[in-house]
Amino acid sequence: MKFIIFFLGISTFCFSQKLSFIYETKYKLNSENPDEVNSDKMILDLKDNISIFRDSVEKQADSSKLNNGKEIFKMGVENQFYVKKNLSQKRVEKVITYLRTDYLLPIEEILDWKITSEQKMIGKYQSQKAETNYGGRNWIAWFTTELPFSDGPYIFNGLPGLIVSIQDSNNDYSFNLIEVKKGGNLFDARTKTIKIDWTKYEALAKSYFNDPFNLNSRGWKTVTFTDPTGKTVDISVKNKEFQNNILQDNNPIELNHKVIYK
Structure with a gap:
């Protein structure tokens, strides 16, 4: 394993400031039609080692809910990507919304990262390759210490820098960073949950x-x-x-x- 200095680029970003990382997320749900690819913009809001990952529509719905506005009524249970993380406590939880009830599903699977020496530029960031297994899939990630946050899209975290790109080996799911916004808006509208396994x-x-x-x-x-x-x-x-x-x-x-x- 090749270790990288974690604090490279720390002067660019302050750990206490709010940031939003926007990812283009692509995924294939229908095995009978593998050419059918869904695409969404998903947002990782981060402050003080607390983050929420959700798609842009769900973030708008959360904002509306906090302001007593219209709520989105979820039909199904599967294929929901809403994730809360507390990085300092190493706590990762999915939130499944079904019939106007929010269910909290702890993610207890440990990410055992293998960092390689391979590097390349992704966008404007010098990035390094890492691999892990999660959910019965093999994942290939690229992270950058130029964004010194041990976080990433969906449940992924624990590398010495932000994950700017990650996809599974079957290319069924991919998350790619497309924008960074300072002064992001981190808020949680799903605090009343029922814990499930x-x-x-x-x-x-x-x-x-x-x-x-x-x-x-x-x-x-x-x-x-x-x-x-x-x-x-x-x-x-x-x-x-x-x-x-x-x-x-x-x-x-x-x-x-x-x-x-x-």
Whole structure:
């Protein structure tokens, strides 16, 4: 392992200031159509070793929620990327929002980084290669000590500098830094959570699969809806459509926690 001086470039950034790192995130969910690539802008807000990683829409939703505005109603359980980190306490947690309830899922898998001597320029940053395993995938990361923060996109952290690029070896998921903003806005609108583990996560996912519109808990037996053409359709048809989509989107980032639906 080749060690790098952590404090290189520390004069450029102050640890106590708020920063936002914007990542272009690309991911493939549908194994039957591997050419279908989803792309989102996701934001890592960081201050004093506390960070939140979420997509730009969720950050707007959090802001709205704190100001008593309109909330986003999440349908499904899988493929959510919202992550909170406390780097000083080495605590990493996913937040899964489902039916207006926020569930806190601790990430206890340890990242065992192997830092190599390979270096290259990524954008304007001199970066160094590192590799690790997480979620049943092999990951290749590039970090820079010019941004002296031991953090990165999603759950990834623990390197002697910010991760500017990381992707799995199958190229199913990738996170690439595209912008750095000083004076970022770090706020947490999801503090009232229910703690779960991966077993409970799977139960939630299967509950959604079996009853996407949460009709059973409401005591509704039959429901119809009207499509854009004015045609009335039984809800069971819509349920089947949702279930087919879930079965097709069978390439989660945590492959070792892939839900098997029956």
